[in-house]
Amino acid sequence: MRGRRLVALGAVVTAAGLVAGCGEIEAPVPSGATVGTSSEVPQPDRAAGVAIPDGRVEHILGRVEQRARELMQSTGIPGMAVAVVYEGKVVYEQGFGVREVGTEQQVGPDTVFQLASLSKPVGATVVARQVAEGPVRWDSPVRQYDPAFALQNPYVSDNVTVGDLYAHRSGLPDHAGDRLEDLGYDRAQVLERLRLLPLSPFRASYDYTNFGLTAAAVSVAASARLDWADLSKRNIYEPLGMAATSSRYADYVAAKDRAVGHVRVDDAYRRAEPGRQPDAQSPAGGVSSSVADMARWMTMVLGDGSFEGRQVVAPEALLPAVSPQAVSSPPGAPDARAGAYGFGFNVGTSAAGRVVLGHSGAFNAGAATALTMIPSADVGIVTLTNAAPIGVPETLNAEFADLVQFGEVREDWGNLYRDAFAQVEAPTGELVGKTPPPAPAPGRPLDSYAGEYGNDYFGPATVTVDGDRLMLTMGPGKVSMPLRHWDGDTFVFTPSGESADPGTVSQARFDGDRLWLEFYDSDGLGTFVR
Numbered sequence: 001m002r003g004r005r006l007v008a009l010g011a012v013v014t015a016a017g018l019v020a021g022c023g024e025i026e027a028p029v030p031s032g033a034t035v036g037t038s039s040e041v042p043q044p045d046r047a048a049g050v051a052i053p054d055g056r057v058e059h060i061l062g063r064v065e066q067r068a069r070e071l072m073q074s075t076g077i078p079g080m081a082v083a084v085v086y087e088g089k090v091v092y093e094q095g096f097g098v099r100e101v102g103t104e105q106q107v108g109p110d111t112v113f114q115l116a117s118l119s120k121p122v123g124a125t126v127v128a129r130q131v132a133e134g135p136v137r138w139d140s141p142v143r144q145y146d147p148a149f150a151l152q153n154p155y156v157s158d159n160v161t162v163g164d165l166y167a168h169r170s171g172l173p174d175h176a177g178d179r180l181e182d183l184g185y186d187r188a189q190v191l192e193r194l195r196l197l198p199l200s201p202f203r204a205s206y207d208y209t210n211f212g213l214t215a216a217a218v219s220v221a222a223s224a225r226l227d228w229a230d231l232s233k234r235n236i237y238e239p240l241g242m243a244a245t246s247s248r249y250a251d252y253v254a255a256k257d258r259a260v261g262h263v264r265v266d267d268a269y270r271r272a273e274p275g276r277q278p279d280a281q282s283p284a285g286g287v288s289s290s291v292a293d294m295a296r297w298m299t300m301v302l303g304d305g306s307f308e309g310r311q312v313v314a315p316e317a318l319l320p321a322v323s324p325q326a327v328s329s330p331p332g333a334p335d336a337r338a339g340a341y342g343f344g345f346n347v348g349t350s351a352a353g354r355v356v357l358g359h360s361g362a363f364n365a366g367a368a369t370a371l372t373m374i375p376s377a378d379v380g381i382v383t384l385t386n387a388a389p390i391g392v393p394e395t396l397n398a399e400f401a402d403l404v405q406f407g408e409v410r411e412d413w414g415n416l417y418r419d420a421f422a423q424v425e426a427p428t429g430e431l432v433g434k435t436p437p438p439a440p441a442p443g444r445p446l447d448s449y450a451g452e453y454g455n456d457y458f459g460p461a462t463v464t465v466d467g468d469r470l471m472l473t474m475g476p477g478k479v480s481m482p483l484r485h486w487d488g489d490t491f492v493f494t495p496s497g498e499s500a501d502p503g504t505v506s507q508a509r510f511d512g513d514r515l516w517l518e519f520y521d522s523d524g525l526g527t528f529v530r
Helices: 006-013 056-075 116-133 154-159 162-166 178-182 187-196 210-223 228-237 249-254 279-285 291-302 315-322 392-406 413-424
Strands: 079-086 089-097 262-265 268-271 326-329 339-341 346-349 355-363 367-374 379-385 451-453 461-466 469-474 479-487 490-493 506-511 514-517 527-529
Touching (some): 056 379, 079 291, 116 162, 116 210, 116 228, 116 291, 116 315, 162 210, 178 187, 178 279, 187 210, 210 279, 228 279, 291 379, 355 392, 392 413
Antiparallel strands (some): 079 089, 079 379, 262 268, 326 339, 346 355, 451 461, 461 469, 479 490
């Protein structure tokens, strides 16, 4: 998402058992129960609590289209595409709106969107196929294929596995490395700096990361002596006939039928400039695809790795990915469902007693996506949009899941997701919403602040005098941010990049030869020394 902080939606989506941060740890089999793979023996762990009558899925497809049009109208988002698969067939594909505002380029089932963090479950199936072919295993240490990989703790460096990183249980902090990417660091540079970050308890904590997962994926690709994008094409895209799908940004940009990202400015959507270039974290957020292609992929996942009579991914390699591996959001009450994460998938249990697989994806630069699959009903839905996230795909998918399981929509998902996204996407910084002091203490002469301030993790931060103001420049991308005087030796600036939610305000506080940058201090690494 950025993989985005969509796991923070767990409090909302756990009730649905649908997307980010939602799931439940598998309960132990009751004493005396018989469990097997044969249909001739009881399988209580696979029994749903609420039956689905024949014909319900076909019956509700008209409602899906109606709600899609209503959501388009009520929110004003430029474009959306939806696909539904059921019992191994695509039963619905439709595009709505336009690929770019100000044009008449209609969205269709073959229109290519950026998937953002839907790249994670797609990439997990790439890894699963490699697991089936060997020698890679989900429990293979990353260092086995990438000897240079390291984290702050030597024991964790030696033992962290592909699965640990795909389940976000390595101990890396939330969204580790994302702000380096915003500053222009490439994939190799970001992965090399992960060793400088503090770690939470190994395998006993959960923090969602794009670059931790990317490190695992890159090591798997290295074992095959291929680039990640080439491995993805060989393992999944070509076997499934996903001709419009790629893990390279250049292919997305070159696509003729392409939906561009949009952001809301005042009361209208405008094309995002620049667009989101996610190649550095391609396994976590860099896939582009159409709902037609994603329908083929969902059919394969729901078919235990089989597609059109061919076994693309072995069931035994796929099952761990779609099984709970880490608690993503603990329950807030004894009767609440917890949130769980597999390897690249959210794995939940709905109020109907059915396992639900899903994920959300979002870019501030104009992408919001969601997929939801109910394996016991052999049904799935994917919704892709070209607008910054406000909960539209999640709302449509949650309502669809309710209709499938209960025949009615049981929650006000639109308001629930809108409120949740408003919290997740809220601006950060202690000075957000505050006005400057009416009589601020004067600062020192501007040139006394100028210089290069060093930081092992973020690299140098250069402060220069630009006329009557200071300018802060950071990273290989030479990201420049004006510093505005606030009070005394405290200045403020607007951070740049996908990690900075609109309206974010950061302090820049000078103290002799030290410079503290609030926005870059989330992991305690925001102090720079001249």
